[in-house]
Amino acid sequence: MYYILIFVVGLMVGSFLNVCIYRIPLKQSIVFPASHCFNCNHELNGLDLIPVFSFIFLKGKCRYCGDKISIQYPLVELANALLFLFAFIYFGFNLLTVFYAVFSSLLLVISVIDYKKGIIPNYLIIFGLILGVIYITFTVIITHSYDIAKNGLLGAFLGAIIIIIIIVISRGGMGAGDYKLMGVIGLFLGYKKIILVLFLAVVLAGIFATILLISKSKERKSAIPFGPFLAIAALSVLYYGDLIINWYLLYIF
Structure with missing residues (x-):
């Protein structure tokens, strides 16, 4: 049960890391504005931001304009979840x-x-x-x-x-x-x-x-x-x- 929680937390943190990856090189705030589609600028809601699952359910496309979403997003989320999980398995709680x-x-x-x-x-x-x-x-x-x-x-x-x-x-x-x-x-x-x-x-x-x-x-x-x-x-x-x-x-x- 604990490891499932760690994996989920890792996914959530991974979603935030994607924001950092995009905004930090541009010297933009990693907090504001809220996440939005880079093509149509529509603000994303909670259903659009579920790590990995939103990408799968939306078939890798923006819900509002149909623009393709980079595979980087679910990969970073999964990678971070696995890193979190491995760290706690290896070093303990x-x-x-x-x-x-x-x-x-x-x-x-x-x-x-x-x-x-x-x-x-x-x-x-x-x-x-x-x-x-x-x-x-x-x-x-x-x-x-x-x-x-x-x-x-x-x-x-x-x-x-x-x-x-x-x-x-x-x-x-x-x-x-x-x-x-x-x-x-x-x-x-x-x-x-x-x-x-x-x-x-x-x-x-x-x-x-x-x-x-x-x-x-x-x-x-x-x-x-x-x-x-x-x-x-x-x-x-x-x-x-x-x-x-x-x-x-x-x-x-």
Whole structure:
């Protein structure tokens, strides 16, 4: 029963994330005006805003003008619901899990915006930094130890510095948003896991780029947003980082 509730909450939050994905790059308020059709500007009512189900019932079209609704909306809602569900299954029902769930939602929003627009808005970075500081403060209070704080702050510094060095050496091979995002990720995962995040992100980006080149969807010099790969890598390390590191130490050394 609890997991069903978590899934539903995840869907509802996912619906709000779609608003953020559309409005934040345009520097619009995420609260006002009310949700409306982008084609006919008709204000949407409650029946139009039920996560996933409205898209299915309306057959992916606006009720008022028949304009096509992007598949992004139900996909983001479902993705966030699954992220919420997985977080609570893995970490259990506690306040720390709420931080991980919100962190996951943040990474989802950043991924979609970076993929579509090629930018990582500073508003999201600032939110991530504030969330990370609150997370670290809370863990210090409940554990009575500053180890996580030191680990997180060092992770943020190390993650940002590594990307900055890559940007300088590659002369703009990555964007400024990438080092800021790595700083946020470092706050949550710490310095020991931030290197693993970068490694996995590079591998994933390389595989994706190879597929695009083989399919001729992109040219060799075409830019590929790195944010989504950092986000996927960060989520992978959040859940399986210790397992990957232990496997590496066991079989490589």
